Amino acid sequence: GDSVTQMEGPVTLSEEAFLTINCTYTATGYPSLFWYVQYPGEGLQLLLKATKADDKGSNKGFEATYRKETTSFHLEKGSVQVSDSAVYFCALTQGGSEKLVFGKGTKLTVNP
């Protein structure tokens, strides 16, 4: 079945550091890919998405590019802030499917 693998956390960075959170997937067909963010005590918020190969999703300084050849959707940000501290989930869905398949999440802590 379809699956998503994220890098193990937690990740701890200093403010203004560069962030990469790796995500790879296994899926038949051509899934849509997502990054969701969960701030402490809150629900999930959609951060960005990409629906086809070579698409780049971006939002709030975060970026991720849909790489079909490497089945990856790595999340990057050039300069993190303390307010970016949260848990980040990579996910996929196949067209016409009710299932959103999540990775296990990566906890990011940014220190001042």
Add this chain to the structure above:
Amino acid sequence: SQTIHQWPATLVQPVGSPLSLECTVEGTSNPNLYWYRQAAGRGLQLLFYSVGIGQISSEVPQNLSASRPQDRQFILSSKKLLLSDSGFYLCAWSIGFSDTQYFGPGTRLTVL
């Protein structure tokens, strides 16, 4: 714009007691609705989804049930809670089986 509400925000219940969690969506019609559970160390698990009033599909056999009495209302219930039912319950909606699901703020359930 669309909004999704969940209540209560937190709940502490004894083992064997009943449960009712409610989710409502505003600003859209005939959404697909979903219940997820986020348990410690286990990621996000899809429990139920619904494509219309009275239509419920279960993903995981358990002592929980779901109902959709109105177009934009989704209820998660149990007759007798187990310790293993503790977790963070998230409701989500989407337009059909389109690719993006939007999540509510969640309910933190602790069963003692």
